[in-house]
Amino acid sequence: MQTIPDGIEITATHADARGLDLPPLLVLEPVIEFMDARGLGSGPLSWARIGDGQSNITYRIDRGSDVFVLRRGPRPPLPKSTHDMVREARIQQLLGRHYVPVPEILAVCEDHSVLGVPFYIMSFMEGVVITDTVPAHLDSSAQRAAASAAAVDTLIQLHQIPADAGELATIGRPEGYLRRQVERFSTLWDVNTTRTLPDVPRIGAWLEQNIPASQATAVIHGDFRLGNLMFSRDEPARVTGILDWEMATLGDPLTDLGYLTATYAEPGSVPTPLELTPVTGEPGFLDRAQLIARYRDRMDLDLEALPWYQTLALWKASIFCEAIYTRWLHGERPEDTVFGPSLKTGVPQLLLAAGQFAGTSRG
Structure with a gap:
């Protein structure tokens, strides 16, 4: 567990972050104040990253004998309707009532002055x-x-x-869900890339022409x-x-x-x-x-139509990953020394695999 600020990722206060090229991901003092106001542990806070955090970022938070998990989105600016921590927390609260194994949501923060983005705190599983x-x-x-x-x-x-x-x-909104997915992701490629990969529109067109009827x-x-x-x-x-x-x-x-x-x-x-x-x-x-x-x-x-859904999965993933690659190219992921640069070839690999599921691969 880390117990002191760690460079650009963690600072003790907002004042410590002034002059940094990028805002920190965790600011200890306002988080402690937020947790104190809601009775979530007491005393000093220690932290540790959980997982790779290629999209949203998750921290284990220890305060005395209490353990929590804090989840937040990446640094702004964020694409519209993405990384919605408030919605994510609400969905887990609803699913918990149906005995889905999800963590208990303990607090949700919509105040951007705390970490710059909304976040929530949940129980540690x-x-x-x-x-x-x-x-x-x-x-x-x-x-x-x-x-x-x-x-x-x-x-x-x-x-x-x-x-x-x-x-x-x-x-x-389940009606028209598949068509909206294809249409939405088709528009996201151009705003998230700095290069041309012809397989993106080619596979997108195949998906649009072969949308199956949803059965449930x-x-x-x-x-x-x-x-x-x-x-x-x-x-x-x-x-x-x-x-x-x-x-x-x-x-x-x-x-x-x-x-x-x-x-x-x-x-x-x-x-x-x-x-x-x-x-x-x-x-x-x-x-x-x-x-x-x-x-x-x-x-x-x-x-029978499962290959269409498998193609959709990898085609969407290529567009998600291209956005990560572009952020890395722009210096917005300074701590990422492995995953971001790997996507130069990783995104074409995803598109090749998507074409294989669709039966349209060029080999």
């Missing part, structure tokens, strides 16, 4: 996340299979929540993958928390299944920047076909 290593208690063939099966089962449980259940019905409406997570799931610290493997709800809405449930399977590493798959849990390509984990079969067995949906 115990568990482990599977990324490039497998926790020892899950590192057997049986538990590897159980972990990947638990991921699909958790997605099924989310999709089986009635989408018209009270306030949940207000979190999105569900609460969709929008970034459902193993890296956003927290597993128990003992066996058998079970999901104890679903993280990162920024893109949650109401829409076509197959968008989640398409994203999960398109970004899921399996033996022989070509790595992309979205294969963030590469260990699933090792023996013991279910492969994509097995994930799909498990979902099909419990959901009354025709999955």
Whole structure:
């Protein structure tokens, strides 16, 4: 745990940030005042980054014996209707009432004077996340299979929540969801790039010409993958928390299944920047076909058009990642020395994989 300010990322006060090229991500004094006013711990604050934070940024906050998690968006300026921490917190509050494993939201701050952007504080959830290593208690063939099966089962449980259940019905507009996704992301490329990649409009046109009819409406997570799931610290493997709800809405449930399977590493798959849990390509984990079969067995949906949803997932991801790459090129991600520069080739990799799912790859 860090206990003192750390250069450009953390400062003790707003005064300490004056003269910096970029605003700090965490300012300790106003955060302590905010937490004190809401009875969230007492005494000195220590912090540690959680995860890679390629989009929104999450910190573990310790105050005495109390542990919290603070989540905020990246530094401004932010694209319109993105990184909405207030909405993200509200969605988790609503889903918690339906027994979805989400953290308890303890406080929401809409006052930009505290950190420059809205943020929220939630409870700290115990568990482990599977990324490039497998926790020892899950590192057997049986538990590897159980972990990947638990991921699909958790997605099924989310999709089986009635989408018209009270306030949940207000979190999105399911009618025309797929067409809006294609149209919206088609417009985002030009404002987020400094280069020309012909596969972006080519795949976008294919998606627009082949939009499937949605068979159901569900609460969709929008970034459902193993890296956003927290597993128990003992066996058998079970999901104890679903993280990162920024893109949650109401829409076509197959968008989640398409994203999960398109970004899921399996033996022989070509790595992309979205294969963030590469260990699933090792023996013991279910492969994509097995994930799909498990979902099909419990959901009354025709999955013939799933390649369209997988294409959509990677095409959208290429546009998200291009925005990150452009911010890195402009010096807006000074702490990013690995992911940002990797996207020079990573975005074309995503587009190549998207074209393979669509059957339109140029090879």
